[in-house]
Amino acid sequence: MRVRLEKLRKRLAEYQVDVMLVSKPENIRYLSGFTGSSGVLIVGPRETFLLTDFCYAEQARGEAPQCNICVKRNSDSDEFIAVLRDIGSRTVGFESHFVTVKDHDELAKKISGITLKPLAQVVERLRAVKEEEEVACITKAARLGDAAFSHILPFIKPGVTEKELALELEFFMIKNGAEKVGFDIIVAFGARSSMPHARTSDEKLYPGEFIKMDFGAVYKGYHADMTRTVILGRTTKRQREIYRLVCEAQELALSKISAGQVGKEADEIARFCIRKAGYDENFGHNLGHGLGLEIHEIPVLGPRSEDLLEAGMTFTVEPGIYIPGFGGVRVEDSVVLKKDGVKVLTGSTKELLEL
Structure with a gap:
């Protein structure tokens, strides 16, 4: 945690900011270890203060021993001001992408002689390049997903519903060590699989249909993400061609993505392949997104992304083709970018399974 805080302090000096208010829970966890839902971190030039309420005071002392723990007695803004004045703050940065206009305005009214400076995604950019321990957690989460995929295959039978499969996936991952699932699991059958983010329903499964499953486990706060598409019964020629x-x-993207590219260059590797086959209009989402304490992080691998890809970043690679009335196919892996290319963390087969 100390190394992370020192990196942040160096960034703050570049922005000519004395102190930073960190309000986003994932950023508080990254910088302090505190996992409670009520807290604000004040990162000063030499000390770090964690403001929380009585319900989380004991937890905060245990999880964030390097912080000065302040238990709120009054409103958040009153506590902010007392600490800020004690450490002699003049320019205070805040997370402008997370703090509401209302909270900003209320704090600004109570401050005299202190300038509030908006800083967007400063901590998120520090989080983008992962430490070895973070990659290990994402790898463990990916393995839980792999185990869940193997587990679910025998449950895929005629008449099963999307919700039943989704619940079985969730139960299995949590039972086997996941903290929770990373997002609402997507299970979509048949023509409904043409919706990239279909809402899982009570729809029943029939022979010959695609089964698209997008799910992920969280392990020690860190997310993995995977999608696999399988078939109940025998495939048709068109289904095999799309898959x-x-x-x-x-596979082309996995072999060509490298450090030094920007997100749009990585995206174009897979998009060119799909465009050349005539399905450009059927691949309407980004190739991938960063993974970590959130399910969607920096970097973005998309047609307009200028995010620089660096060794140590973790993200998804997930091309898809979606045809209304026919169905959709997506294949998604969690990966970590190394100096010599991509290492795939998801281990499940990508063979088109006929169940």
């Missing part, structure tokens, strides 16, 4: 094309696009 093959998605896999080819993904």
Whole structure:
């Protein structure tokens, strides 16, 4: 934690900021270790203060021993001001992408002689390049996803519902060590699989249909994400062609993505493959997104992304083709970027399974 805080302090000096208010829970956890839902971190030039309420005071002392713990007695802004004045703050940075206009305005009214400076995604950019321990947690989360995929296959039978499969996936991952699932699990059958983020329903499964499953475990706060698409019964020629094309696009991207590219360059590797086959209009989302304490982080691998890809970043690679009335295929892996290319953390087969 101390190394992370020192990196942040160096960034703050570049922005000519004395102190930073950190309000976003994932950023508080990253910088202090505190996992409670009520807290604000004040990062000063030499000391760090964690403001929380009585319900989390004991937890904060245990999880964030390097912080000065302040238990709130009055409003948040009153506590902010007392600490800020004690440490002689003049320019205070705040997370402008997270703090509401209302909270900003209320704090600004009570401050005299202190300037509030908006800083967007400063901590998130520190979080983008992962430490070895963070990659280990994401790897463990990916393995839980792999185990869940193997577990769910025998449950895929005629008449099962999307919700039943989603619940079984969730139960299995939590029972086997996941802190929780990373997002609402997506299970979509048949023509409904053409919706990239279909809402899981009571729809029943029939032979010949695609089964698209997008799910992920959280381990010690860190997310993994995977999608696999399988078939109940025998595949048709068109189903096999679409599936093959998605896999080819993904494999090409996995082999060509490298440190030093920007997000749009990585995205174009897979998108060119799909465009060349005539399905450009059927691949309407980004190729991937960062993974970590949040399910969507920096970097973005998309057509407009200028995010620089660096060794140590973790993200998804997930091309897809979605055809209304026919169905959709997505194949998604969690990966970590190394100096010599991509290392895939998801281990589940990408063979088109006929169940």
